[in-house]
Amino acid sequence: MDYDALRNRMVDEQLIPRGISNKRVLETFRKVERHKFVPQDLEGNAYEDHPLPIAGGQTISQPYMVALMTQCLDLKGHEKIMEIGTGSGYQAAILANLAKEVYSVERLKELAKSAESALKDTGYANVKIKLDDGTLGWEECAPYDGIIVTAAAPKTPDAYIKQLKIGGKLVIPIGPMFSQVLTVVEKKADASSVSEVCGCVFVPLVGKDGWKK
Ligand code: SAH
Numbered sequence: 205m206d207y208d209a210l211r212n213r214m215v216d217e218q219l220i221p222r223g224i225s226n227k228r229v230l231e232t233f234r235k236v237e238r239h240k241f242v243p244q245d246l247e248g249n250a251y252e253d254h255p256l257p258i259a260g261g262q263t264i265s266q267p268y269m270v271a272l273m274t275q276c277l278d279l280k281g282h283e284k285i286m287e288i289g290t291g292s293g294y295q296a297a298i299l300a301n302l303a304k305e306v307y308s309v310e311r312l313k314e315l316a317k318s319a320e321s322a323l324k325d326t327g328y329a330n331v332k333i334k335l336d337d338g339t340l341g342w343e344e345c346a347p348y349d350g351i352i353v354t355a356a357a358p359k360t361p362d363a364y365i366k367q368l369k370i371g372g373k374l375v376i377p378i379g380p381m382f383s384q385v386l387t388v389v390e391k392k393a394d395a396s397s398v399s400e401v402c403g404c405v406f407v408p409l410v411g412k413d414g415w416k417k
Pocket of ligand 1: 263289310311315339410
């Protein structure tokens with residue numbers, strides 16, 4: 205299969221017409237080999253316009269959703285980013301191209317391991333993965349310029365705001381179990397500003413400050 209052609213088509217037909225316009229984001233989506241992050245039997249489906257199942261009953265998000273969340277962070281290249289929900293490692297690979305360092309937390313061992321090896325194979329050395337409950341963030345490496353949560357939270361965990369720099373952005377799906385609102389919180393010196401981007405559906409963020417299983 206001509207994966208380079210499929211990848212360019214994904215950008216031209218799924219991302220640009222829906223409003224993904226950040227040049228660095230688009231270039232990155234033309235480059236990162238998504239088929240290396242999906243289960244082997246689904247490689248041929250990697251560039252299709254929908255989420256795909258990965259191990260542990262989890263999902264790798266639709267390419268457009270990954271692009272939209274990434275664009276919300278408005279990365280320039282110098283940032284330290286925390287991701288919650290490593291999953292396949294694809295979002296982490298995208299961030300690794302656009303920021304300086306990526307700290308990603310995953311609660312399922314099987315996924316943390318396979319993401320680590322996919323990131324190694326594709327050559328992204330600036331991603332660190334921790335096996336843990338990410339509802340508490342990754343305090344030792346804080347503060348972060350941006351935080352991206354790729355699982356759905358009933359509310360914003362306090363740790364994320366604490367671990368964000370002033371001026372930094374948190375991108376997180378918030379809401380009930382089966383339908384959420386993609387939300388961007390910008391931390392300010394006094395209060396934080398909150399904006400709602402669109403409706404979305406993510407697997408649950410399970411942990412101490414999230415859903416209880
Ligand atoms: N960003 C991923 C999408 C993963 S789906 C990708 O690019 O493929 C969401 C992931 O969040 C799942 O792997 C799930 O196991 C993980 N997750 C759920 N609750 C979590 C928690 N409390 N801490 C860390 N990871 C969590």
